[in-house]
Amino acid sequence: MPRMAMVEALNLALKQEMKKDKRVLLLGEDVGKDGGVFRASDGLLKKFGAERVIDTPVSESGIVGASIGLAIAGFKPVAEIQFSGFLPPAFDQLLTHAARMRNRSRGRYAVPMVVRCPYGGGVRALEHHSESFEAAYAHIPGLKVVIPSRPYDAKGLLASAIRGPDPVLFMEPKKVYRSVKEEVPEKEYLIPLGKANIVRHGSDVTVIAWGAMVKTALEAAEQSQYDIEVIDLRTIKPFDKKAILESAGKTGRVIVLHEAVKTGGWGAEIAASIAESGIRLKAPVKRVASPDVIVPLLKSEDFFFPNAKTVLSAAEEMMRK
Amino acid sequence: MPLTKIAEFDVKKLEILSPEGKADEKLMPRLSKKDIAEMYRLMVLSRAFDEKAIALQRQGRLGTYVPQLGQEASIIGPAYALSKKDWLVPSFRETGAMIAHGCSVEMMMRYWAGDERGSLMPKGARVLPVAIPVSTQLPHAAGIAWGMKKLKERSAVMAYFGDGGTSPGDFHEAMNLAGVFRLPVVFVCQNNHYAISLPVERQTASKTIAQKAIGYGIQGVQVDGNDIFAAYSAAKKALEDAKNGIPTLIECLTYRMGDHTTSDDSKRYRDEKEVKEWAKKDPVARLEKYMADRKMLNAALKEKIIKKCRAIIEKAVGDVESSPPDAEDIFRYTYAEMDESLKEQAEGFRRRV
Numbered sequence: 001m002p003r004m005a006m007v008e009a010l011n012l013a014l015k016q017e018m019k020k021d022k023r024v025l026l027l028g029e030d031v032g033k034d035g036g037v038f039r040a041s042d043g044l045l046k047k048f049g050a051e052r053v054i055d056t057p058v059s060e061s062g063i064v065g066a067s068i069g070l071a072i073a074g075f076k077p078v079a080e081i082q083f084s085g086f087l088p089p090a091f092d093q094l095l096t097h098a099a100r101m102r103n104r105s106r107g108r109y110a111v112p113m114v115v116r117c118p119y120g121g122g123v124r125a126l127e128h129h130s131e132s133f134e135a136a137y138a139h140i141p142g143l144k145v146v147i148p149s150r151p152y153d154a155k156g157l158l159a160s161a162i163r164g165p166d167p168v169l170f171m172e173p174k175k176v177y178r179s180v181k182e183e184v185p186e187k188e189y190l191i192p193l194g195k196a197n198i199v200r201h202g203s204d205v206t207v208i209a210w211g212a213m214v215k216t217a218l219e220a221a222e223q224s225q226y227d228i229e230v231i232d233l234r235t236i237k238p239f240d241k242k243a244i245l246e247s248a249g250k251t252g253r254v255i256v257l258h259e260a261v262k263t264g265g266w267g268a269e270i271a272a273s274i275a276e277s278g279i280r281l282k283a284p285v286k287r288v289a290s291p292d293v294i295v296p297l298l299k300s301e302d303f304f305f306p307n308a309k310t311v312l313s314a315a316e317e318m319m320r321k
Numbered sequence: 322m323p324l325t326k327i328a329e330f331d332v333k334k335l336e337i338l339s340p341e342g343k344a345d346e347k348l349m350p351r352l353s354k355k356d357i358a359e360m361y362r363l364m365v366l367s368r369a370f371d372e373k374a375i376a377l378q379r380q381g382r383l384g385t386y387v388p389q390l391g392q393e394a395s396i397i398g399p400a401y402a403l404s405k406k407d408w409l410v411p412s413f414r415e416t417g418a419m420i421a422h423g424c425s426v427e428m429m430m431r432y433w434a435g436d437e438r439g440s441l442m443p444k445g446a447r448v449l450p451v452a453i454p455v456s457t458q459l460p461h462a463a464g465i466a467w468g469m470k471k472l473k474e475r476s477a478v479m480a481y482f483g484d485g486g487t488s489p490g491d492f493h494e495a496m497n498l499a500g501v502f503r504l505p506v507v508f509v510c511q512n513n514h515y516a517i518s519l520p521v522e523r524q525t526a527s528k529t530i531a532q533k534a535i536g537y538g539i540q541g542v543q544v545d546g547n548d549i550f551a552a553y554s555a556a557k558k559a560l561e562d563a564k565n566g567i568p569t570l571i572e573c574l575t576y577r578m579g580d581h582t583t584s585d586d587s588k589r590y591r592d593e594k595e596v597k598e599w600a601k602k603d604p605v606a607r608l609e610k611y612m613a614d615r616k617m618l619n620a621a622l623k624e625k626i627i628k629k630c631r632a633i634i635e636k637a638v639g640d641v642e643s644s645p646p647d648a649e650d651i652f653r654y655t656y657a658e659m660d661e662s663l664k665e666q667a668e669g670f671r672r673r674v
Contacts, residue, residue: 064460097458
């Protein structure tokens, strides 16, 4: 089985889905000749031609808006927004139309579209390249939000997102794009949206994370004197409440870890769901997140994002209670 | 180094039917008497729909309504040029266009009454639901047109918007995509001179809206929007051109005779004199004169047509009011399938109701 980085796994998923279904189109800035600035669509223009791999003008709202139209016309567009920092111009189209077309047309029109975008910090990038605003998108009824943490999952999740009937925002952690390689089957496989993955079993504390933070959680778990369970959420919306509640019931201690800023982050939604369930915990839920400030430029980046140490001290504090 | 002229552009305006009802026969589009009668009927129907909808809104039986009064020619004319395979992407002041392209009076009334089922398009009617946020529908039109082109269907897309709609970015992005990819799309701007309270001069310093097309490398033309023949003719040609890869922006120069919506009071921002001037250019009256001159219409026939339209509308109101939506309907169409959390919420809702 070949070892692949996440970008390569995504490329393979795109290739397979495009081969399988002629309705699948790729569009975005520099996705064709350049193969995407991160090379996620490398080689696809050559393989599928300019009718299906389309270099667009710099036009985020236009790309997503036209993808909505393409979907209504019967295609399955996969739009790439170059960086999540450039997604806000298309936020309007996602919120105002993609997410509600099925509802407002009473099911006559649907938008089976995937918007892929690299997100998150830790790669020493320019301003506007390090944010994590998944919660803002997950708040929108009608959208699904998927965040893979590793190459294997990225391939299976992207295939599911493309084959699915609803609009999906597929956020790809840049930090993991090339930093992790693992065995990824070349054959097609699907990972269902909405299902979390328990990546490490433990009995003392549950850490719930997604994207690049899964690795951080695992690092913390390895270093901890306690037995830490790590859940990779994989899909933010809809999220796997069952897996979370089961684990919370078992360990009685939950940390939600995300690189997004704390207030209004998806950790709040998860914590609220646990509270609502009435499960008896041994300690209150803890959120380990970035502070509510603008992501600093690279010199100060390390002060901003949570790391294994911050997770460890949160876990230790909980165990002391 | 010389300073040389590298390009020259002009902007044309098309007028066929004068306010006095005289048509320029040389420019007259090919339309049968039956077509003209149907266009007239649709205009009368739109006007009757307005009357009823505004009355119902005042009685609290309808939500906010967007009247079409004064713009019937530029609403119906372009839409009448669509073939069944073409798509209509409306904004929010095109009830008449939607009816002309396959929506029923009943569903339009249902929509304005606040019943979502009013946006369920009849099978085969290539119409998108009403789009409220200004110009956000324009990229969809470009996208559908792109799809039609990829499928090699000879179908075009017609998108409506207002003069205010030329200001937001989506107007630019849609026009730009249409130009770059030579999409089969026709943009129909209803320049009714006001975006709520703001006159068109405050939307753009451009002398015409039609000329904005030049910047995108597509065709632009201005028409007398109160002249249904000009509006139809420009659209007919534009649709044909679109199918050959040449998009067009049509500016229909018209005037909103009523308020922006039933929540608006246009007396606050515009002069009564201006309204009176435009009343002289009424699109329905001039078509009536044209038809009367050709013995296609008389007082008795006119009365009969109005009565018939009103009867259709009355029946629609009855149907809408006697069949309210079932409450659970709100859960059905958010996703193809409800997720666990939504199922839970729907269950809770069921217990409550």
